[in-house]
Amino acid sequence: MTLLLSLLLIPLLGTALVGLSGWVDRNFARVATLIIMIVDLAVAIILMARTSGGPVQVIHPWIPSFGVSFNLYVDGLSALLILLTTFIGVIAVIISWNEIKEKVTSFHIWMLLLQTGILIVFMARDMMLFYFGWELMLVPMFFLIGVWGHEEKLYSAIKFFLFTFTGSIFMLLALLYVYFQHAAQTGVLTFDLTQLLQTELSATAQTWVFLGLFVGFAVKVPIFPLHTWLPDAHTQAPTAGSLILAGLLLKTGVYGIMRITIPMAPAAAVYFTPWIIGLALIGIFYGALAAYPQRDFKRLVAYSSIAHLGFVILGVFVGNAAGYQGAVLQMVNHGLATGALFLIGGMLQQRTHTRLFEMFGGLWRQMPVLGGFLLFFCFASLGIPGTGNFIGELYVMGGAFTYHPLVGALTVFGILFAAAYSLRIFLATMHGPETTAFKNLPDASPRETLALGTLVAALVAIGFFPNLVTGPLYYPPDLSVPQSGRATTPAMVMPVETGTPSPVLAPTSPPLHTYLLPMNSNQLSDQRFDIASLSPDQQEVR
């Protein structure tokens, strides 16, 4: 119980500490934030370890008359994303060390608030709490872009805000509709997702609920026609902001689709699957085609995010275990690799005050270490074996082939496109005739090397041991509980260790939404126990 709460309270209460220390000296604010982020990361690692046996849940009453509770629920998927969040949080502080020179204290306070919002989204089992966190993410990000961003910062910040906020309205309406339907059917007032999922919705209702939720999350992902805020926001945000946007905020959208949208309206999800897969494919190609000719380093990477997220959405909706695992893998990998590309873009901009490719060229001679890192991350972005991206894309492709050979084939071409723009990043900056504009650019500092090196290590580790990511999605079979019909086969649990992506060839696919729940007989501990009947200190379910 304390674990989950402290994960949230550390950054939240940390804002006060940072405010105080920043009042004394601005460098103290940096140090304080770094310490807070590292502590939060440590808590997240402990949490990861504790969720290996089963989900952890905490329920406190919050607004009983409205059926809202402070209901935190962390299973493998949540824990993974929480770990990613806290990890990227640390990197973001490290990377802003020299970049942010103005209003240092408030920058770090917004970072901590943003982290709190993201963590609430990944932990909330109560849908009102989820929405609370969802909206809470907006203002800090708005400030990060609007105050510390680049040339077009105000336009981008407002665009980001308006897009996400408008999307979230449809989400709210859908959630309220389900809430009232559930109340009318059972007489129980609750925003608890586990209970809301039991609501019986007619086909029409499911369609509307699905569309409402989907639009809300699709804006954040972003899925093709709703993506236009992304290039602006990513390009104009300060480095830490781009990192968090790409690494975390986009993932909240995917998480919402996996956790809420599809389970809430499974029939509608199946109905819409071909359309969404179409949109995902458009996203993959559109993102790649739009990325390639960009003149702006960060803008190119931003468009590549649309393509990468297309893979993720594809993986989610192909409706088999391989696709699901691939989607989760790609979520993590994209956060690390694309985040790293944004970091390098930010470092180049800090040194040269430009992000335009035509100003760069032949920089490898001046900055061999940074160039090496850039090479690695470009390769990671195009999915070279040995990096996590390879495994992730392989899984998604496998899932896509199982769904339909044509979709699988198109996905393969998508990877070809990814190679084109990824290589262009490297060639245009590090290769070619050496630019005369910049002399004696400093190479990566130890601090930057540390940040990038950690990301390299993480990507390689996932590349060789993808089970690090896919493992937590499944719990070991609990032998004390009789196996239910939905129990997974061992091949799905540990596909990687056998060395072949065999689950791809699983002959029959269960319904789409079953893949989006933890696949084990002891998957839903909160259903085995009636949480409400437990005393508060028992409510932590292990």
Next chain:
Amino acid sequence: MGHYQPLLPDLILAMGATFILLLGPLRDSQNLRDFLRWISLGLVAATAATLVWVNHGMATPYPLVGEGWLTTAPLHTAFAVVFLATIAWTILASTVPDEDAGEWYSMLLFLGTGMIILARAANLAAVFLGLEVLSISLYILIAFRYSKRSSLRGGIMYLLLAGFASGFLLFGMALIYAVFGTLQIAEIRTLALATDMGPMAKVGFGLLLVGVGFKLAAVPFHMWTPEVYESSPGTVTGLIASSSKGAMLAAFIPFLFLLETHWSIIWLFAALSMVGGNLLGLREIRVKRILAYSSIAHIGYVLTGYLAGDTLSANAAFLPSITGVNAVFFYVVAYAASILGAFAALGYIQGERDLTLRDLRGVGRRNPVLAFCLLIFVWSLAGLPPAVGFFGKIYLFSAAINAGYFWLPLIGLLGSAIGIYYYLRIIVHLFMMPADASDPKVHASTLQEWVMLGSAVAVIALGLFPETIFSFLRAF
């Protein structure tokens, strides 16, 4: 006293106001001003205490007292206490020249008297009395900076238009009386529901709605808002937007039966206000006018909750706190907490001319405390967590959905997505724009800064623990 006991709070406040008005001209000194301020605060506190005490003394739940003038129903008492709190807040937060202190505090107390009469009116005559006491105090308060032309213009404008509106209201009441033969709202309700309303009654209620619509500044009766809001002192603008409208809403709650007959008019009020208020503010650059348009939109949200009523909801049995009326109460509190602070803050920044977005630049640097408070208030007005406006909006729209409305919440939510743009503009100018050469002039005393900070914290605290407001309501 006996039967007239419930009139005690109104008497205390009105007599205290008169007393202060007489004390005022004694001396032009700061000491006297401070003395009057604390006396006024004491009077407001005493009134609130008496109100609560009188209410607890009543044995029957919904009696009509003083020949059926006022009701002591819990909801209305709670409303009255909230309005007294806004008056107390204004007494603390407002700046006034020494020589005018007596008039200022006395008018604020009279305004409070009008509000608590209006909020608890059980009788058409009491509605009119409360409304007039309230309006006349407002005329003076709006034009209080009488050396400035714009201020006088605002006062006269409000005087003329409110006079018209009172005329409509009064004529409507006369028609209603002619039809039903009583001024008691409860009796009118019974009679109106029992029989088919004739055309005369319908017209009467229609005229009544015009008066109410004007007072609430619902579209299409909103035209006076930007001008009057602009020219009033900041704290008074806050009161016009929050508790003066709130008192009218509270007085309007006994008329919920009108939903049976005049449903579509109120629906239109709500929808038009939500659309109009949010659209009109988009191109405005004068900050107080932006918030004036936003207040029109907010009235639209509140009317959405009002339409949900208290008995209509299908799920009322197990959703006791999400009746429309409770949501309206919550929202009035939430909105008052946010808008009072916002207008007061703008009042401190304002110089000699109209305050534009440009003038906000650099305030974040120059006076971080004030800018931070303004940020929280605007955050709340925009309906974003963790500020209290978030749950305010959620409750209103939940109540509406619960009562079977679909389009109205959708319009409201889309409208709020449009409106968020002008809130963002305020934030952008406060924090993200380089300051002009001339530094903005901010006049705020230490006391005022603490008051602002206190209400900013309250806005967040109420947003984190929204149940508090319902507990407060249940305590009556």
